[in-house]
Amino acid sequence: MFQSERWRHFDFWLLGAVFLALVFGVAMIRSAIGCNLSLAALVQRQMIFAGLGFLVIMLVALIDYRFWGGAIVPMYAVIVGFLLILYLTAGQRFGAARWIETGLVSIQPTELAKIVVILSLAYFFGKNMNAPRTWGWLVKSLLIAGAIAFLIFIQPNLSNVIVILVIWAVMAWVSGLPLKQLAIIAVVGLALAVIAFFFFMQEYQQDRVLTFLFPDPEARHGATYNVDQALIAIGSGGLSGKGYGLGTQTQLCFMKVRHTDFIFSVIGEEFGFIGAVLNILLLGFIIYRCLRAARLARDSFGSMIAFGVAILIFFQGAVNIAVNMRLMPVTGLPLPFISYGGSGLLSMMLGVGLVESVILRHKPLDF
Amino acid sequence: MNTRTFLPRIQNWRYLVVYAVMGLVALIFVGRLFNLQILQYEDWKAQAVENYTKEISVAPPRGIIYDRRGYILARNVASYNIVVTPAYLPDDVADIQGIYRDLAALTGLPVSRGTVADAKLLDACADGPGIMQWVELGASNAPYTPVKIACNVDENIALIVRERSVDWPGVSVQIEPVRDYPTGSLTADVIGFLGPIPARVAEDYTDKGFLPGRDKVGYAGIEASMDDVLIGTPGTRVIQVDVAGKELRNLAPPVEALPGDNIVLTIDTRLQAAAEAALVTEIDSWTAYYGYERITSGVVIAMNPKTGEVLAMVSYPTYENNRLARIIPYYYYKQLSEDPRHPLLNAAITAEYPPGSTFKLSTATGALNEGVVSLTQIIQTPGEITLCERYSPTEPCTDANSRPFRDWIYERNGVINEAGFGQLDFLHCIAYSSNVCFYKLGGGYPGEIEEGLDIQRLKEYAIALGYNQPSGIELPGEGSGLIPDPTWKRRYRGENWSTGDTYIASVGQGYVLATPLQVLMSAATIANDGKLMQPTIIRGIQDSEGNPVTRWLNADYTITALSAGAGSRQISPFLPTAKWDITVDPVITDYQCSGGYCEATGLMKTVQPWVVQKVQEGMRLAVTDPLGTLNHDYSFQNYPIAVAGKTGTGEYCDDVALAANRCSFGNWPTHSWTVAYAPYEDPEIVILAFCYNGGEGGVVAAPVVKLVMDAYFELKAIDIASGTP
Incomplete structure (x- = not known):
């Protein structure tokens, strides 16, 4: 597997696009923390994470993705164990137990769990590609995703539950989900969503949904403050933006959580319409390269891995951008490759590594 | 390594659906961005600017x-x-x-x-x-x-x-x-x-x-x-x-x-300090004499009668305005506002007191100008005369409505003086301040003064000398005083005017009220040969660099750079402004009086200059005559500068006196007044002193006026000597 001729198939376009996105992200984080010097260390940390991320890509690319197929059960067990530990120790930070403090770095097992879910589902769907699409097939796949989703749900971390469920649904869809089943799970899903809203959501989550659906025009500094400020930032960016480091909404701290949830607004403000569209195109290109790998993969396991990673990037990115532009209620999903956050970035890089591993081996023989 | 093979068998159209959804989402995003950043740009821009802009x-x-x-x-x-x-x-x-x-x-x-x-x-x-x-x-x-x-x-x-x-x-x-x-x-x-x-x-x-x-x-x-x-x-x-x-x-x-x-x-702080010291020393010495604080408040005002410039204005007790500079401390303000002596008020212009005998200047001017009395006429002034209180001219005089009216000299320190001043001419009536004389001049006396000045005409002369109206000095809260007339009494007391009201009004008692500044103005008008100068406390206004600027004070109390027409006067640079000259401006309504009835003739008249001069002489005589009210070793006896003046002892009955059960005939508490000017020939200073509950004006207030007069001329000498007048 270290044979040099294999690297001909390595997707340098994907790697290049990710590199570009990371550099751009670090630059935007540097601008976003401009008004709060106590966050200055984040730039360096993100750069370290980015460097580590590239090592991860290379390392994972080197390992034949089919290896993970054999390691599915222990991997799954380890991640469930992590999530259980997290639930039981429940160190509350920002209202939810999402980190495990290792003393050196804090790990967010949830991010890793999303990759494990993709691998597990890819393995299951790939293995059963020729099996009949019975309810049993669907329920089994749901259980794989659902067990982890449940452990994340009780953290509680609703956004990532939705991410996992969406990955499951879309992967099931491309694996050949019959339209009848789709219709039924759509109805059931909607019903569950309504029930979840009224019985399982925390009050703050309900408020977020409500303020999104019925914004209060008087609530200048209330619940809609963050999104209002993000909209002002984006809108006031205009065609070409205010310039790097010159966004008043960003640099004067009117926007909150600029370096994570609202970094897209920073881009929109400082680089305007052009910058925001280019950013969307860049992410679109990364997703396209993943989907390309999915289609070129030598087997359905690899295909489903690449596809799952593409969906992960797409869905997180789309939700983040939609939140920034008030097309969705506020959730805490970061913008892939751009937003600050070590665990999220590393799991994205892990995903890209898997995709590279898939594309690297897309032809059984190469003459 | 896993050897199991997975065959890709993913249907193409399912991919296409995913592509389509992704493409649609991207399109929505770009559309939304276009809407926000291109179409609504101006609105959002304005909000961003509003966010960071603060005036x-x-x-x-x-x-x-x-x-x-x-x-x-x-x-x-x-x-x-x-x-x-x-x-x-x-x-x-x-x-x-x-x-x-x-x-x-x-x-x-x-x-x-x-x-x-x-x-x-x-x-x-x-x-x-x-x-x-x-x-x-x-x-x-x-x-x-x-x-x-x-x-x-x-x-x-x-x-x-x-x-x-x-x-x-x-x-x-x-x-x-x-x-x-x-x-x-x-x-x-x-x-x-x-x-x-x-x-x-x-x-x-x-x-x-x-x-x-x-x-x-x-x-x-x-x-x-x-x-x-x-x-x-x-x-x-x-x-x-x-x-x-x-x-x-x-x-x-x-x-x-x-x-x-x-x-x-216009204030001269040195004279202000001297005036305050003189007043406080006087009050303190009487407090020591009586063993209790009898005189609770007092006023001193010094003014140039020719220009109206107020050189000193003291109202005692007062307050320490530096204690109110940062914040107004509640306890201090409460203490000041609840003090019955009203230290927060400038008594010189806001307080209204019965002017007592100082008001005789109005009666004297009117009586002489209206021919009620002649200079040569001798008026009988026993210690006490009996006058009757009639509510209409047709009412007969009986024992029931008659009572004695006494001169101030009738009883002094327990000694009854039946003869009183005996008989006096007009000038000595002023000099000795004979009440009996002024009762007769004001209300008439059968056999001597057939037709008195009467309240209508008295009021005209009082107003001409500055009473019954705010002076217009540039200070807030000025009182207007009160000169009553029959209409006023009917309206506010529900009673007809009586002859007794006229008698006591003639000596500045009864319903007559005046601010200390008004009393000062009446003397200043006489001193200035009938020209009533606008009292002022402002000598000039400068811009922040010290350059004089022109400012006018308008009738509506606004201050403008240009005159706003009638009622405006220039307050900067200083320009002495005459309110009127009673010997030139016809400010007095002419009345024809007969048998106690007075009727306006529709004409306006002036005061003849010689009348003003005779009143001046009467005031001078108060200093020069051995029996004059201001001829004492503690007032102006042998004073090196020619001084003229008038004292006053105003009986009063206010809430304080009422509480002390002093409001009964012969037992009234009295305020002390003295107003004097100098030099007699060419007056440049007129000084008033007022002591609340002070007693006899010539005894209590006059020494204060004298001390301030001393200070004024001493300061003048110092200034001339140092070349900085």
């Missing part, structure tokens, strides 16, 4: 008040406040505590006391909460706004804090302008004091750019009446702020604040 008002320095010789009476001084900006404090809680402890040791404030909720209810720097509570309160409101923890600290403490602020991030010294009155209580009644902008006018001031929480307005004295002149124009700065309100830079060139104009008063 702040720059306080203008208040104008300075000088006395006529350039001595500062009101100025702005720096007051040092120790402030903490919560956002700049160190991150470490222990470091913050360390700073608090050091500050506490330096200022004597507690580190922590009470709760933030307590601090919320109090004004900044109020006693009570500790440093921690103040800072916590400030941090929760606006972390970049400095919180005052100690106000008006000693300059040395301020310097120490400033020196150590390097080690104490977040702690600094704020310099706040505070009004300072170098002469304090000496001029408090004239200068006044400042207070916060009242809520009811807050909007007017806010419109002009003032901040109700920061800027102050005059509450009394010149500070109040000339507030518009002194206050200046606030500047504005448009600044960029961050979300916490931290100031970043100017967005537009700042508009400088325009300092208020300076005011030069």
